[in-house]
Amino acid sequence: MQTALRTSLPETELAGRASFAPHARVVREERQAERQVQSSGLPLSIRGLRKSFGSNEVLRGIDLHIPAGQFVAIVGKSGCGKSTLLRLIAGLDNIDAGSISFGHDTQPEDIRVMFQEPRLLPWARVLSNVEVGLGRDRASGDAHARAEKALTEVGLADKRDQWPSVLSGGQKQRVALGRALVSRPRVLAFDEPLGALDALTRISMQRLLERVWRDQGFTAILVTHDVAEAVALADRVLVIDEGRIAHDVTVSAARPRERGSAELASLEGSILSNLLSAEDRT
Amino acid sequence: MSLIDSVSAPRSFRLPRVDGLIQWIVPLAIIAIWQVASVSGFVPVRVLPAPSDVLLAGWKLLLSGELVRNIWVSFWRASIGFLIGGSIGFAFGLANGLSQLSAKLTDTTLQMVRNVPHLALIPLVILWFGIDESAKLFLVALGVFFPIYLNTLHGIRTVDPQLIEMGRIYGMTDGELFRRVIFPGALPSIFVGIRFALGIMWLTLIVAETIAASSGLGYMAMQAREFMLIDVVVLSILIYALLGKLADSASRVLERATLSWHPAFQKR
Numbered sequence: 001m002q003t004a005l006r007t008s009l010p011e012t013e014l015a016g017r018a019s020f021a022p023h024a025r026v027v028r029e030e031r032q033a034e035r036q037v038q039s040s041g042l043p044l045s046i047r048g049l050r051k052s053f054g055s056n057e058v059l060r061g062i063d064l065h066i067p068a069g070q071f072v073a074i075v076g077k078s079g080c081g082k083s084t085l086l087r088l089i090a091g092l093d094n095i096d097a098g099s100i101s102f103g104h105d106t107q108p109e110d111i112r113v114m115f116q117e118p119r120l121l122p123w124a125r126v127l128s129n130v131e132v133g134l135g136r137d138r139a140s141g142d143a144h145a146r147a148e149k150a151l152t153e154v155g156l157a158d159k160r161d162q163w164p165s166v167l168s169g170g171q172k173q174r175v176a177l178g179r180a181l182v183s184r185p186r187v188l189a190f191d192e193p194l195g196a197l198d199a200l201t202r203i204s205m206q207r208l209l210e211r212v213w214r215d216q217g218f219t220a221i222l223v224t225h226d227v228a229e230a231v232a233l234a235d236r237v238l239v240i241d242e243g244r245i246a247h248d249v250t251v252s253a254a255r256p257r258e259r260g261s262a263e264l265a266s267l268e269g270s271i272l273s274n275l276l277s278a279e280d281r282t
Numbered sequence: 283m284s285l286i287d288s289v290s291a292p293r294s295f296r297l298p299r300v301d302g303l304i305q306w307i308v309p310l311a312i313i314a315i316w317q318v319a320s321v322s323g324f325v326p327v328r329v330l331p332a333p334s335d336v337l338l339a340g341w342k343l344l345l346s347g348e349l350v351r352n353i354w355v356s357f358w359r360a361s362i363g364f365l366i367g368g369s370i371g372f373a374f375g376l377a378n379g380l381s382q383l384s385a386k387l388t389d390t391t392l393q394m395v396r397n398v399p400h401l402a403l404i405p406l407v408i409l410w411f412g413i414d415e416s417a418k419l420f421l422v423a424l425g426v427f428f429p430i431y432l433n434t435l436h437g438i439r440t441v442d443p444q445l446i447e448m449g450r451i452y453g454m455t456d457g458e459l460f461r462r463v464i465f466p467g468a469l470p471s472i473f474v475g476i477r478f479a480l481g482i483m484w485l486t487l488i489v490a491e492t493i494a495a496s497s498g499l500g501y502m503a504m505q506a507r508e509f510m511l512i513d514v515v516v517l518s519i520l521i522y523a524l525l526g527k528l529a530d531s532a533s534r535v536l537e538r539a540t541l542s543w544h545p546a547f548q549k550r
Contacts, residue, residue: 090451092447092451108453109453112451113451115444115448117444119444119445119447119448121445121462121463121466122543122544123466123467123469123541123543123544124462124466124543132448132449132452132454132462133452135452135453136453163542163543164543165543165544165545179452
């Protein structure tokens with residue numbers, strides 16, 4: 001009865017209760033466990049989204065629906081507005097016109113971003129860097145435990161007491177991933193997170209991204225310039241050209257996907273030729 | 283300066299015992315040569331007394347209690363002046379680094395005052411404060427203020443904006459952002475300011491004590507000059523060198539303790 005009641009309550013009301021209840025932490029933990037089971041990614045609806053910087057109109061009307069838990073990759077030539085779209089989704093920039101809605105009332109901790117640079121605090125140990133990701137829960141008693149769990153998920157539990165400066169580029173990016181994951185986000189936006197890594201590290205990071213996405217079920221939005229990466233990871237690839245969605249390609253290949261398989265390669269080829277023909281027109 | 287320091291720092295940290303000896307080889311060699319030159323009569327004692335004579339003079343002053351009293355007085359003036367000037371400089375650095383309004387309001391004025399050599403104010407300061415303690419504290423505080431102000435300001439302005447954006451995304455409040463991102467990011471630069479300030483602190487104090495004082499190391503040296511006690515004059519100069527070295531070492535220890543995250547200060 002109790003659990004039934006709890007699941008039927010809207011999230012916000014639950015959060016309000018949690019802050020008043022004497023066993024606030026217990027409630028929060030249960031809520032967290034619940035989320036994991038429900039794999040509660042958020043759906044995302046974008047209507048008529050526009051954005052300009054000065055006289056340069058970067059996004060010229062984006063309409064898009066992303067179902068909860070989908071892995072979407074956004075590709076396009078540089079300057080096409082794909083990173084701007086991601087920053088608007090993540091709430092880092094203001095919208096000029098149109099709307100982005102997540103279906104629910106969201107908390108800041110529900111939406112996380114991972115950048116091309118790890119952006120770790122060099123003066124904080126790896127574990128404290130992950131704790132930063134807890135947002136308003138940083139001061140809570142279980143912060144350590146949650147951060148350690150996230151660090152284990154990205155395979156760096158043994159580096160918890162290291163300074164970021166001694167880690168390799170791939171390890172830093174994994175810490176950044178752990179920091180993004182620790183608050184159990186429901187939407188995770190990636191802005192070319194693997195762009196600065198070498199080829200082998202990229203592949204292992206792609207596998208890691210896919211694994212945590214499958215474990216946690218968040219809605220993933222990946223901006224990348226690497227079409228092979230987009231095809232290998234995403235359920236759906238959006239090609240953006242001149243501020244609009246030019247193509248919306250569904251990738252139906254079964255997971256786990258085999259890199260370089262004929263199916264993925266032909267898909268990659270057709271997306272690339274789309275991109276290149278767009279290039280020729282300009 | 284900071285670049286050279288940070289390059290040389292890890293080496294001295296890795297081999298503390300050997301390096302601790304190596305750095306004293308040159309000063310000790312100079313003293314040895316000096317002693318030989320004095321004893322052999324190559325350098326007349328009236329120009330430069332032998333190190334042994336200087337040591338002897340130091341021993342006598344130590345026994346009379348005069349040396350300890352003067353060092354203590356100078357040390358006290360230096361630290362109080364440093365604390366006053368340093369805190370005001372730090373406060374202005376913070377305010378102007380964090381607030382555009384505050385920077386617009388005060389930075390131009392401070393930059394103008396900075397270009398006045400603070401020792402040029404000595405006549406005015408003597409007229410204002412006499413040769414009292416406050417005159418010396420004022421001059422030291424003024425001298426220390428600018429390096430700390432400038433470097434705190436520079437440190438805060440150059441904190442990586444990407445880290446600040448990251449902090450905001452992860453819901454840090456202004457206070458948290460300052461404590462976790464801005465202040466630690468500015469700290470290396472603040473230390474550069476502190477080390478510059480320590481040098482200026484001694485310089486100012488000695489000049490002030492030489493011109494107008496009734497106690498302290500600078501006064502001791504001037505008194506000795508009056509009575510042609512050249513060994514005491516040389517002794518004072520050597521003590522300045524040692525005190526300067528001490529202040530520098532203290533700031534290095536502090537630096538290593540707080541900047542252990544910095545690649546330049548890591549053990550291996």
